[in-house]
Amino acid sequence: MPYVDRQNRICGFLDIEENENSGKFLRRYFILDTREDSFVWYMDNPQNLPSGSSRVGAIKLTYISKVSDATKLRPKAEFCFVMNAGMRKYFLQASDQQDLVEWVNVLNKAIKLTVPKQSDSQPNSDNLSRHGECGKKQVSYRTDIVGGVPIITPTQKEEKEKGKIQNISVSSV
Structure with missing residues (x-):
């Protein structure tokens, strides 16, 4: 026992x-x-x-x-x-x-892997896509296993970088 x-x-x-x-x-x-x-x-x-x-x-x-x-x-x-x-x-x-x-x-x-449950109050979808419950930024990523080691690769660029590119393109017009 x-x-x-x-x-x-x-x-x-x-x-x-x-x-x-x-x-x-x-x-x-x-x-x-x-x-x-x-x-x-x-x-x-x-x-x-x-x-x-x-x-x-x-x-x-x-x-x-x-x-x-x-x-x-x-x-x-x-x-x-x-x-x-x-x-x-x-x-x-x-x-x-x-x-x-x-x-x-x-x-x-x-x-068993445990994933924390979302709170009862659901944030609107616009905030949910950019930030987590605690204001932490969420980024999508891809996970590959190479030689038994997980490799995590972000699949999207930072919002700040996108903003800089947009600002540069807007200001250059």
Whole structure:
């Protein structure tokens, strides 16, 4: 069963298939730390290990795209779920159905992107196109992924630059 430790992290034991497609699951102690943006695992609870023991594995939460039930993908592995992280799938096995559901839910909640809701008072469309709720300027952009790194490129010029060009063209006429 996952539980919350004193540092407000989700912790507990799961079995993991450390070598992809081996079918061999090993018991490990997992810590989901949203403040550190990581999901790490150890041979045992770090409190039971000698000081200085290193972790066995780790995944940055930003690399995990989806966590879902995998009992149909791995029918021989009871209570199995899968984490899609980059080009790899990590298969994990919970101790029972409730454990499986709880881990899938907490992991999906941890990786979910949240977008702030707009306030109830809607600004007029003219202001909305140029400024956000707090008067911050909004600029459209394009995002490309290059070598696993997001590259953000603005797709429109600044209003000031447009104004300068218009002023120059108006004053030159």
